[in-house]
Amino acid sequence: MKILVSVLIMVFAGFGAATAQQNADNENEKFAEVKIKTSSKCNMCKERIETGLALAKGVKEVELDLEKNTVTVKYRKDKTDEDRIRKALTKIGYDADDMPADQKAHDRLPLCCQKDAEPH
Numbered sequence: 001m002k003i004l005v006s007v008l009i010m011v012f013a014g015f016g017a018a019t020a021q022q023n024a025d026n027e028n029e030k031f032a033e034v035k036i037k038t039s040s041k042c043n044m045c046k047e048r049i050e051t052g053l054a055l056a057k058g059v060k061e062v063e064l065d066l067e068k069n070t071v072t073v074k075y076r077k078d079k080t081d082e083d084r085i086r087k088a089l090t091k092i093g094y095d096a097d098d099m100p101a102d103q104k105a106h107d108r109l110p111l112c113c114q115k116d117a118e119p120h
């Protein structure tokens with residue numbers, strides 16, 4: 001009896017692990033990640049870009065690296081794509097790879113966050 005119980009436990013544990021793995025795979029298939037070069041200057045920019053992009057459709061995670069001026073975005077492939085995310089970033093007022101910042105949005109940024117500001 002003891003053996004039967006341990007075998008059953010092992011079978012269920014194995015099954016659980018396999019299902020968890022499969023779920024993780026399905027999750028990963030849904031998401032993709034893109035790194036976008038941008039024109040951020042300071043922590044206010046970081047804050048603004050991270051909150052702004054997080055609101056864009058299909059975006060799951062946003063992380064801006066101020067040293068590299070690169071924003072890493074995890075997004076749902078079925079809801080958005082790289083170009084839409086770049087576009088959303090330009091609308092916040094920042095360059096996104098080859099796409100220049102939306103001029104109006106850029107000019108509304110505090111002076112210290114604009115492209116010609118010195119890094120600080």
Ligand SMILES: [Cu+2]
Binds near residue numbers: 040041112113114
């Ligand atoms: Cu700034």
